[in-house]
Amino acid sequence: MLAIKLAYRNLMGARLRTWLNVFVLSLAFVVIIWFKGVLNGWNQQARHDTISWQIGGGQYWHENYDPYDPFTVEDSHAPLTDEMTAAIKQGKMTPTLISQASIYPQGRIQSVSLRGVDPDQQILELPTEYLKSDDGEIPAIIGSRTAKNSKLNIGDYVTVRWRDVNGTFDANEVKIVHIFKTDVPTTDLGILWIPIDKHQSMVQMPNQATTLTTSHEIGYIGEFPGWVFKDHYFLLSEIREMIKAKSIGGYIYFIILMSLAMLAIFDTQVLSIFRRQKEIGTHIALGMTQKQVVALFTVEGAMHSILAAFLAMIYGIPLLALQAKVGWSMPAGTDDFGLTLSDTIYPSYSIGLVVGTTLIVLITTTIVSYLPARRISKMEPTDAIRGKIQ
Amino acid sequence: MKNGQLITITDMVKDYPIGKGYFRALEDINLTIGEGEFAGLVGPSGSGKTTLLNIIGSLDVPSKGDANVLGHSIGQLNARQSAQLRNHHLGFIFQTYNLLPVYNVFENVELPLLLLKMEKNKRYELVNQALDWVGLQDKRKSRPAQLSGGECQRVSIARAMVKQPKIVLADEPTANLDAENSHNILQTMETLNRDLKTTFIFATHDEKVIQYLHRKISLFDGKVAKDEQVKK
Ligand SMILES: Nc1ncnc2c1ncn2[C@@H]1O[C@H](COP(=O)(O)OP(=O)(O)OP(=O)(O)O)[C@@H](O)[C@H]1O
Ligand SMILES: [Mg+2]
Numbered sequence: 353m354l355a356i357k358l359a360y361r362n363l364m365g366a367r368l369r370t371w372l373n374v375f376v377l378s379l380a381f382v383v384i385i386w387f388k389g390v391l392n393g394w395n396q397q398a399r400h401d402t403i404s405w406q407i408g409g410g411q412y413w414h415e416n417y418d419p420y421d422p423f424t425v426e427d428s429h430a431p432l433t434d435e436m437t438a439a440i441k442q443g444k445m446t447p448t449l450i451s452q453a454s455i456y457p458q459g460r461i462q463s464v465s466l467r468g469v470d471p472d473q474q475i476l477e478l479p480t481e482y483l484k485s486d487d488g489e490i491p492a493i494i495g496s497r498t499a500k501n502s503k504l505n506i507g508d509y510v511t512v513r514w515r516d517v518n519g520t521f522d523a524n525e526v527k528i529v530h531i532f533k534t535d536v537p538t539t540d541l542g543i544l545w546i547p548i549d550k551h552q553s554m555v556q557m558p559n560q561a562t563t564l565t566t567s568h569e570i571g572y573i574g575e576f577p578g579w580v581f582k583d584h585y586f587l588l589s590e591i592r593e594m595i596k597a598k599s600i601g602g603y604i605y606f607i608i609l610m611s612l613a614m615l616a617i618f619d620t621q622v623l624s625i626f627r628r629q630k631e632i633g634t635h636i637a638l639g640m641t642q643k644q645v646v647a648l649f650t651v652e653g654a655m656h657s658i659l660a661a662f663l664a665m666i667y668g669i670p671l672l673a674l675q676a677k678v679g680w681s682m683p684a685g686t687d688d689f690g691l692t693l694s695d696t697i698y699p700s701y702s703i704g705l706v707v708g709t710t711l712i713v714l715i716t717t718t719i720v721s722y723l724p725a726r727r728i729s730k731m732e733p734t735d736a737i738r739g740k741i742q
Numbered sequence: 743m744k745n746g747q748l749i750t751i752t753d754m755v756k757d758y759p760i761g762k763g764y765f766r767a768l769e770d771i772n773l774t775i776g777e778g779e780f781a782g783l784v785g786p787s788g789s790g791k792t793t794l795l796n797i798i799g800s801l802d803v804p805s806k807g808d809a810n811v812l813g814h815s816i817g818q819l820n821a822r823q824s825a826q827l828r829n830h831h832l833g834f835i836f837q838t839y840n841l842l843p844v845y846n847v848f849e850n851v852e853l854p855l856l857l858l859k860m861e862k863n864k865r866y867e868l869v870n871q872a873l874d875w876v877g878l879q880d881k882r883k884s885r886p887a888q889l890s891g892g893e894c895q896r897v898s899i900a901r902a903m904v905k906q907p908k909i910v911l912a913d914e915p916t917a918n919l920d921a922e923n924s925h926n927i928l929q930t931m932e933t934l935n936r937d938l939k940t941t942f943i944f945a946t947h948d949e950k951v952i953q954y955l956h957r958k959i960s961l962f963d964g965k966v967a968k969d970e971q972v973k974k
Pocket of ligand 2: 791792793913945
């Protein structure tokens with residue numbers, strides 16, 4: 353208690369030097385909490401959007417299906433069993449048929465992934481209702497990135513060329529009926545969404561699918577032979593890895609700022625031990641033990657971080673709260689990064705983040721303060737009083 | 743306490759290790775100092791004045807023999823116990839004042855009371871009293887850097903006296919002061935000695951101090967050469 357009181361007096365007495373150290377340290381606080389908050393917000397948004405646009409409560413994949421190997425697509429489809437059809441009827445899942453195709457917008461050839469979906473599905477946010485049509489044409493919806501890349505607009509017709517189940521080429525016109533905007537590039541880039549029944553008859557795979565997406569509320573609904581269930585952990589691993597990679601960048605800023613602050617505090621402490629030798633001797637003459645003086649100097653150093661936490665609160669809370677409310681606008685053009693990233697990220701700060709950061713800063717400052725202070729216990733009080741440099 | 747004396751030193755030797763051997767700074771010291779004395783250790787530079795004062799102040803320990811201060815054998819106290827002894831019963835006045843630069847006058851004088859864990863009102867009362875003794879009420883908010891040398895030394899007297907210790911140890915308290923200020927603080931200490939019966943022990947070779955002493959203990963080459971009462 354006494355050490356805290358005296359340390360506080362000493363720090364307040366040192367004025368500018370204290371506040372400089374405290375300010376740099378408070379910057380470290382705010383920056384790391386802000387950065388982690390942005391990443392948390394991004395992570396939550398990316399997970400949320402990926403779930404609602406693409407993966408629902410997890411997916412059943414045909415056992416041969418490997419999205420990273422386009423050659424597997426040809427062999428990754430199978431008819432739906434009665435059991436599966438029943439589950440689809442009950443809204444527990446929805447099928448997708450995937451095949452490779454080429455489109456010819458303005459005479460150029462582009463490779464696309466043709467995906468058949470159920471226009472009546474309620475599981476994904478994908479606006480499949482636009483695919484309900486009965487005019488004999490093949491309607492298609494595409495994402496804004498694909499629309500931009502292939503310069504397609506609503507109402508345009510584009511030639512699609514595909515191979516059916518027997519490897520025979522066939523071609524037809526599809527009509528772009530809607531262009532949707534999504535934060536999830538993997539439901540957009542190079543994908544042409546069409547009604548599944550049309551798709552099945554085009555490739556002559558009646559009642560077949562490549563994947564089945566379960567409803568978010570229900571998820572796994574049992575084993576189907578020949579199909580493998582992929583859970584969130586698997587399907588969201590890319591986002592996880594991405595956030596992890598981005599975190600490292602944040603830690604680097606944090607470490608730089610922390611090092612600056614720690615260097616300043618260490619320096620202050622080392623200087624103090626030499627410059628304040630007489631003071632140390634005086635404390636001992638007035639009745640403190642060396643251990644108490646070590647404690648006093650350690651607390652004094654560590655207290656920088658507590659003051660920094662308070663300072664960080666004063667300007668950090670309004671700043672971070674404002675940021676969480678209005679969000680952080682991404683610069684234009686981030687759509688093309690291929691990351692699941694919305695126009696605006698709303699940072700999300702957790703208690704754990706704040707408490708954890710405070711603890712890290714507190715522990716580091718304490719160690720950095722204690723190391724030089726330890727020297728005090730090796731001093732002869734009589735030398736210290738005279739201020740003899742050792 | 744032996745024979746009603748505050749300090750009893752018996753056959754004491756102090757050696758400082760130097761290289762492989764040692765240097766004998768004090769030899770064969772036998773001394774008693776009683777309550778209310780105004781005594782000085784005098785002698786040329788290097789005669790051992792500071793060394794003896796530091797042992798009495800429990801900042802250092804004898805190599806042989808015994809130094810008993812207020813019933814405690816200095817050589818036998820652990821760090822905590824000697825800190826307690828200084829905390830409760832000993833006041834120090836230094837040649838270079840040793841005030842804490844970031845504290846103001848009031849806080850400097852208050853520090854020993856904080857270490858005694860005294861409560862706030864009592865501290866306030868005692869600090870004011872001590873500031874009255876040294877006539878520094880008007881400077882209570884000043885920092886040491888804003889004070890003259892004489893004022894600094896008065897703060898340090900107030901700090902030594904504020905807890906009303908049994909013994910005050912002053913090592914060359916006037917060495918950095920001019921004649922006027924030296925007389926000034928010596929008169930202050932003489933008054934406190936008379937009014938409060940505090941024992942003062944000086945280490946000095948300053949004639950101005952010596953003329954105030956009631957007892958002159960002359961050291962030479964680490965030994966007590968002469969010990970005389972001075973009639974006032
Ligand atoms: N820590 C030490 N290590 C070795 N020798 C020391 C130490 N401290 C003091 N001495 C020696 O002991 C002797 C007595 O020193 P002391 O400081 O007590 O003298 P003093 O009488 O106070 O002198 P001055 O009037 O110059 O202050 C000196 O010769 C000094 O060199
Ligand atoms: Mg000396």
